Amino acid sequence: MAVSIELVKELRERTGAGIKDCKDILEQTEGNINKAIDILRERGIEAAAKKSTREAKEGLIGVYVHYGSRIVGMVELNCETDFVGRTEEFGSLANALAQHVVALNPRYISEDEVTDADVTESGLTRENFVKESVLLAQPFVKDASRTIEEKLKEAIAKLGENIIVRRFVRYEVGA
Incomplete structure (x- = not known):
């Protein structure tokens, strides 16, 4: 056809x-x-x-300051080369992830970081705790039909390099 x-x-x-x-x-x-x-x-x-096994040491820090400057999120997003790290698409992804951190306040990057004690203390089932607290497992704030992990995999396929979230932080006034 x-x-x-x-x-x-x-x-x-x-x-x-x-x-x-x-x-x-x-x-x-x-x-x-x-x-x-x-x-x-x-x-x-x-x-x-x-x-996924390729080393990612380049990249940038995405920053999102919420309206009123009371909450800020920062995400270190790494890729393999500074060429990809300087692209508009990579920068937009980093900033969108920082916005996601502000909105959903994850505690961990991946499920590997979650301890049984954390799950028990929360009173939730492990699956619900992971969906609520793990960045990669959360539905993407700008498109809830995909998780952050799926969004990263799509970016990897499109940009042709390994991309990882190295770390993130969320600051909130008075918290």
Whole structure:
């Protein structure tokens, strides 16, 4: 099936995938853009898994100061090269993650950091505690259909480098 250039362009704008990949996947899905997005997302997750062992020592710190300057969030987001670290997309991701930290106030980056004592003390089930307290497991504040971990994997696939959250901090006046 031949697909229109407008459909290819729309898929490219929505996913950041290459033009040839967009065209091929749209032909494969007979022009179904939602199926094409799902396939590209799966491929991105696979690509992210391959890159996860690569060292990420470059990057930047994303900062978000909430209205009224009473709450601020900072996130150190690392990548492999300063080239990617200087891109607008990487900077936007870092700042969006800082905004997420302000909004949802996670306590840990990954589930590996959670202790059984923390879960017991909270009175929640482990799964609920993780969803509430672990940054990577939380639904992204700007798109609740994806977790922070999924958002990072999409960025890895799009930018072609390993990306990790090294650390974060949230300050609130009076807290």
